[in-house]
Amino acid sequence: MPHGDDLDARFNELVAQIDEEQQRRMRAAAVKGAKEQRRTDRTARRESRSAHLSGESGGNGGYGPEPRRRVGRAWIAMAVVTSLIASAGVIVVFRPDLLTPGVVVDEPPVPIDEPDVEPAGNPADEATQEPAEGAGEEPASPFAGSPAEKYSEGAAGFAMPEAKALGGLSEKDVAKGLKRTRELLTAAFLDRKTLLGGKPSAFTKLLDAEQRDWFSEYAKKHKKKAAPFVIQFAKGTAEFATDVIKVHGRVKLGTFKDGGRRGVELKLNHLVVYAVHRPGRPDTTIRVVAHPTGKVWLYREEGRLVVWPLSWGASSTPASCDTRDEFIHPVFEDSPRGTVAPTGAPIDPYELEEDDSEGCTASKGT
Template identity: 45%
Template sequence: MDDLDARFQELVSQIGEDEQRRMREAAAKAARRAAPPSSRRPSSRARRWALAVVLVLAVLVAAASVLAFRPELLTPEPAVRRTQPAPTSTPEPPAPADPFEGSPATGYASGAAGFVLPAPKAVGGLSAKEVGRGLARVRDLLTAAYLDPATLMGGEPKAFTALADPGQRKKITRSWVNSFAPGTTELATDVIKVRGEATLSRLREGARVKVSYLVVYAVQSPGRPDQVVRLVTRPRGSFAIYVSEGEVRVWVERLGADATPVRCDVSGGYIHPRFPGSAPGRVSGTGAPRDPYDLHQPVSDGCTATTGT
C-alpha cells in the first residue's frame, strides 16, 4: 500500500497548478449543476461531494495521460536503484608486514635494549659504581652512533660528539657512526633490531669494554615502499673507562662497522644501500659468501659477498 500511495502522489504531482485551478473551477460548476432544481442554492455537503468526484475523475484522466508518456511508473523499481552507490574513495592499503619477519632479526631486541653490557664490578682500581657509570656512557655512545635518527639520515653526528670525551671531539669521523648517504635512503620502520655482546676486562688504570653487535635496519629507496630491504651492520670496537680529576670518563679506542647489502664502488664514510632493481655498481662483493647474521665472523677488510639478509 505504501508503494501505491507513493505512486499516486507522484501522478498527482504531474498536474500543474494552472490545471489544478481549472479543475477546481470545473468542480464548482459541476456542483451547481448537480443541485436539485427546487433548490436555488446547493447545500455545502452537495458542493463538497461534487467537487471530490470531479477531482477524482480529473486525477484519473491526468494519470492516464501521464502513463501514456511514462509507462515505467507502473514498473517495479529495479533493486539496484535502491542500493547505496559504491564508495569512490580508494580503501586504505593494509599495514605492511613486519619487514624483519623471516630473518634472525625477528627475535632481536628493539633499539638500545639490544646493547647488552656486562654487569658492573670493581676492576682496574675502579669501584663497581664507577664502572657502572662508565658502562652507562658506553651504551649512550652506542645509541648515538647507531640509532640516532639525525645521524642515520646523513646529518652531523652531534649526539655522539656531545657524549664523547672532550679530548676526542675534534677527532670523530663518519666511520665511527652509521650514516646513510643523504637522499638515498629512508627508514621503512622506526624499529631497529639489535643483538650482541660485550666483555669487561682490566686495564692498568681502569677497565676496557669490548663490544660486538648486529644492528639491523629496514630501509627503502625514498618514496619506494615496494623496495624495502633489511640492511645488516656489524659494529665492533672497544672503550676504555677511567677516572680523571675525580670524574669517570670513557675513551673510544676503536669503533667501526661493516654493512650489507651496500654498493662497493663508493666511499666517504656513508652507507649506500643496494635496493632491488638498482645497478650493483662497478664493484661487487668478493670472496666466499658470508652469513651477515654471524656475530663472530671477523670484520672484513673490504667489500665481501654475503648470503643475503
C-alpha cells in the first residue's frame, strides 16, 4: 500500500522530469479554470439575489430559505494538463451548489419528528466475505500504520455537539436537527448500496420535501452521473476490503440570520476512510480518504422544523482526474497512466483543516 513518504519522493521525481515551461502552462491552465468558475458563480449569485428581491424566487413571492435563492449547480472544472503517473495520488473535489425546482415526488420524506428513524447501515451490514486462507489468524487491518487506525468506526465518528436552545430554536428542536444531520451524514457516506453506485434512497428519504424533489429530479435527468451530496464509487471499480469504515471529525454549533429568518447553523468537517480493492483482487487493497465539509441550517418555517443542507461536498483521494461523471474512480498501484494530471503541491489527505484548492489536486499517500 502506498505511504506518504514514498509517494512524495516518486511525485517529486516525476515533476522534476517536466520542464519549467510545461509546468508554467499547467499552473496557468489550473488558475484560469478556477477564475472562470468563480466568475460564473458570482454572476449566478447576483442574478439569484435580484430575482429574490423582485419576488420571483422560489415560486413563493420571494419568501424562502437561502437555498431556494441559489441557482445553478456547477461541479468544479478539472484542468487538462500533462499526465503524471496515477499512483502519485490525487484529490478530486466536488462542491455542488443547490437548486430547488418544484418537482413532485409521490413518496413523502421521513418526518423529522419520526421517533424510529434508523440511520443508514454501515457497509459491514450487507458485506459478504469469503473465508480467508489461514483461518484462525487475525488479518492485519488495512488501516494499520495510518492516522485512520485511531479513528472511530462507522456512524460513531459522526458525533454531534450537545443540544441547547439557540438561534430562536428550543433545545428539543436543536436535538432533533442534530439527530437528522447525523442520519444524513451516515446515509451519505456509510450506506453500502449508495457507496457502490446504487440509488441513494437512504439519503433521499431524509431530505426536506422541497430539497428532496430537486434531488430526485436531478438523479432522473443525470442517470450516468453520481448523485449529488453522497459518495459513490463507480460501479465495478471497487469492493470493500473490510466491514469497517473509519470516521473522524467535528461539528460546530452556531447561529445564522438571513433577512427575517434565523436559526442554527452546523458546520461539518469530517474525514471518512474506506479500505477498498479491485473486484476480486484483495492484493490491491488501498485506503481512499474522503473529506466531506459543509453547512446545515436548522430553522422553523410554517410551524415545522426544517433541516436544510446549505452546502455539502467532499474531496476524495486517490481518485482519477480523467473522469467527469462525479463517481469516484479509485487509483490503485497498478492503475494505468492518466491523461489528466493533478496540480499543485501534494496535500495531506488526513489534514482536517479545510483546503480551498479547486480542481484535481495532488495528494500525499493515504
